[in-house]
Amino acid sequence: xxxxxxxxxxxxxxxxxxxxxxxxxxxxxxxxxxxxxxxxxxxxxxxxxxxxxxxxxxxxxxxxxxxxxxxxxxxxxxxxxxxxxxxxxxxxxxxxxxxxxxxxxxxxxxxxx
Amino acid sequence: xxxxxxxxxxxxxxxxxxxxxxxxxxxxxxxxxxxxxxxxxxxxxxxxxxxxxxxxxxxxxxxxxxxxxxxxxxxxxxxxxxxxxxxxxxxxxxxxxxxxxxxxxxxxxxxxxxxx
Numbered sequence: 001x002x003x004x005x006x007x008x009x010x011x012x013x014x015x016x017x018x019x020x021x022x023x024x025x026x027x028x029x030x031x032x033x034x035x036x037x038x039x040x041x042x043x044x045x046x047x048x049x050x051x052x053x054x055x056x057x058x059x060x061x062x063x064x065x066x067x068x069x070x071x072x073x074x075x076x077x078x079x080x081x082x083x084x085x086x087x088x089x090x091x092x093x094x095x096x097x098x099x100x101x102x103x104x105x106x107x108x109x110x111x112x113x
Numbered sequence: 114x115x116x117x118x119x120x121x122x123x124x125x126x127x128x129x130x131x132x133x134x135x136x137x138x139x140x141x142x143x144x145x146x147x148x149x150x151x152x153x154x155x156x157x158x159x160x161x162x163x164x165x166x167x168x169x170x171x172x173x174x175x176x177x178x179x180x181x182x183x184x185x186x187x188x189x190x191x192x193x194x195x196x197x198x199x200x201x202x203x204x205x206x207x208x209x210x211x212x213x214x215x216x217x218x219x220x221x222x223x224x225x226x227x228x229x
Contacts, residue, residue, distance in 0.1 A: 004156075032215075036220075041222070043117070043206065043220040043221050043222040043223060044157075044206070044208075045220070046217060089156065089157070093214065099214060100147050100159050100162055100218075101147075101159075101218055103156040103157045104156055105154070105155055105156040106155075106156055
């Protein structure tokens with residue numbers, strides 16, 4: 001079945017550091033890929049998405065590129081801020097029928113000033 | 114963006130009792146709703162999918178008689194945990210979508226259930 005594997009956290013960075021959170025997936029066909037963010041005390045919010053190979057999703061300075069050849073969708077940001085501290089979830093949605101989202105385990109990011 | 118609310122945000126109940134969690138879509142019609150369970154330091158585990166007016170489809174390993182899901186209207190779904198036990202303590206999250214699989218899923222803030 002479909003699955004998502006993302007790097008274990010927690011990740012602690014200083015402000016303005018470069019961020020990479022790795023995500024790889026297993027799926028048949030061409031799934032859509034997503035990054036969600038969960039700020040403390042809030043629900044999950046869609047951060048960015050990509051629906052086909054080589055697409056790049058971007059939002060709020062975050063980017064991720066859909067790499068079919070490596071089945072990856074790594075999240076990157078060039079300069080993190082304290083306000084980026086949250087839990088980040090990589091997810092995919094398969095191509096058949098009424099398929100729901102499948103999530104990775106989440107990576108907690110803490111950015112310190 | 115669209116808003117999904119959950120009530121209550123936190124609930125404590127005694128072992129053996131039942132507790133109901135509500136999920137509402139505030140500004141769109143949720144033709145499909147999903148219920149997830151999130152364990153500490155774990156991912157969201159899908160429990161069931163429900164389409165308005167139909168019976169919920171439960172994931173493998175989820176007891177349908179224990180976790181009763183009702184999706185009677187396009188803006189409301191409820192999850193009732195029956196005869197709760199301490200191992201049911203968890204964070205329950207609902208998600209709602211208007212339209213087909215290509216549409217975005219919106220998430221509620223979650224409900225923390227503690228069974229004593």
